[in-house]
Amino acid sequence: MAESDHWRPGAAYLYVLHLDGPALAWEYLRRHPDYRRDWLRRRRHPGAAQHWGLRLLEDPALDARDAHPAWFPDHDSVVQLYPDTDPPPDAERFAFWHLPGRKHLIHDGRRLVLATRWAGCCLRLAFASDLADGMAFAYAVRASPDPCSRCRALVGELDKLVATAPTALAGPRPSTTALLELRTLQALDGTLAGASLRTVADVLFGAAAVTRDWHADGALRARVRRLVRRGQTLMRGGYRRLAQLHPHTQGRFASLAKRP
Numbered sequence: 001m002a003e004s005d006h007w008r009p010g011a012a013y014l015y016v017l018h019l020d021g022p023a024l025a026w027e028y029l030r031r032h033p034d035y036r037r038d039w040l041r042r043r044r045h046p047g048a049a050q051h052w053g054l055r056l057l058e059d060p061a062l063d064a065r066d067a068h069p070a071w072f073p074d075h076d077s078v079v080q081l082y083p084d085t086d087p088p089p090d091a092e093r094f095a096f097w098h099l100p101g102r103k104h105l106i107h108d109g110r111r112l113v114l115a116t117r118w119a120g121c122c123l124r125l126a127f128a129s130d131l132a133d134g135m136a137f138a139y140a141v142r143a144s145p146d147p148c149s150r151c152r153a154l155v156g157e158l159d160k161l162v163a164t165a166p167t168a169l170a171g172p173r174p175s176t177t178a179l180l181e182l183r184t185l186q187a188l189d190g191t192l193a194g195a196s197l198r199t200v201a202d203v204l205f206g207a208a209a210v211t212r213d214w215h216a217d218g219a220l221r222a223r224v225r226r227l228v229r230r231g232q233t234l235m236r237g238g239y240r241r242l243a244q245l246h247p248h249t250q251g252r253f254a255s256l257a258k259r260p
Contacts, residue, residue, distance in 0.1 A: 007189035008203050015065055016185055017178045018120045022075045023064035024181055025243035028234040030060035030067070031188060053245040055108045068115050070108035071243045074126065076153035078113070080140040082128040087136030094137045099125075100161070121160045187224060188231030197224050 006012075016027065029035055029052060038048040042057050049057045055070035074080075084091055101118035114125045131137060139158070141150050174182075183204055190200040201224045202210045213220040240247055 004193040007186055007193055007195075010182075010186065010203075013182045013186050015063070016182045017174045019064050019181070020077060020122060021242040021244070022069070022071060022077060022124075023122065025071070025239040025245075026058070026064050026067055026069045027181075027185055028188075028231070028239040028242070029069075030058075030063075031192060032235050036060045051248070053240055053243060053248075055110070065117075068104055068106050068113075070106070070113065071245065073245070074142075075124075075244045076150050077157055078124045078126050079154065079157050080126045080128075080142075081131055081137050082140050083131050084136040084138045091136035094131060094133055094135050096133050099123075123157060123160050184227050184231045184234070187227040188235060191228050191231075197221065197228065200224050200228065 016024070019027065035052055038045060038052070039057055039060050042048065049055060050072070053071055055072045058067050058069040081094065096114075099114070099116055101116035101121070101123070103114060103116045105112060105114050107113075111129055112127045114127070116123050116125075139154060141147065141154055144150055186204060187200050190203065191197075195203075198210060198214060198221075201214060201220055204224070204227075205220065209220060215221065234242070237248060
């Protein structure tokens, strides 16, 4: 099979540096060959979404900048809004058009969910069915054995609304974790396209590094092998951790065996 070169330009992966857990989970899931097959067969198998931890199947051709996967259950970063049944006189009123960013509103089969993006931020809000513009509203936190962690997650998301306008175009340097995700996805795409480990190393780290350090038991070769293995693991179920989904322990996707 001829190797495709769509994965070679590193600039095409820079958006990955700004993705959060749910968005990264989508990037790995959309590369899964079986998921892509289920998308093509979605009219014949409308219930396939639940096997992947989704409420609805999303188009795998869309990357995380344009896709809006509806995970089930919701990630802690989803802010739930409900009408306030006992509001004070000065209660904040819900104003949809005052929310910042480029908005994308979807119905996930149960309720309206808004994803809005601006200046490297993404905020996801789920609206109760009886919430209307101009109503006093309240934020909801799902009960759990560790409610403080979910409260901190809610605070982190609401902090994004405090300063909605970017003060400068320059941002902080990417974290090592963000760089790891970028290289993992690029390495995964390379191997899915038919590239050898050495070719992946050449694209990621440069020809000079490969000429100097590529040996049978060398550190560079081991590093590339780990990146590819990590990408395969995340694509084949590890994405669930990024999306805060329960591990899939049984059913047709429990093993990595190919389906007939």
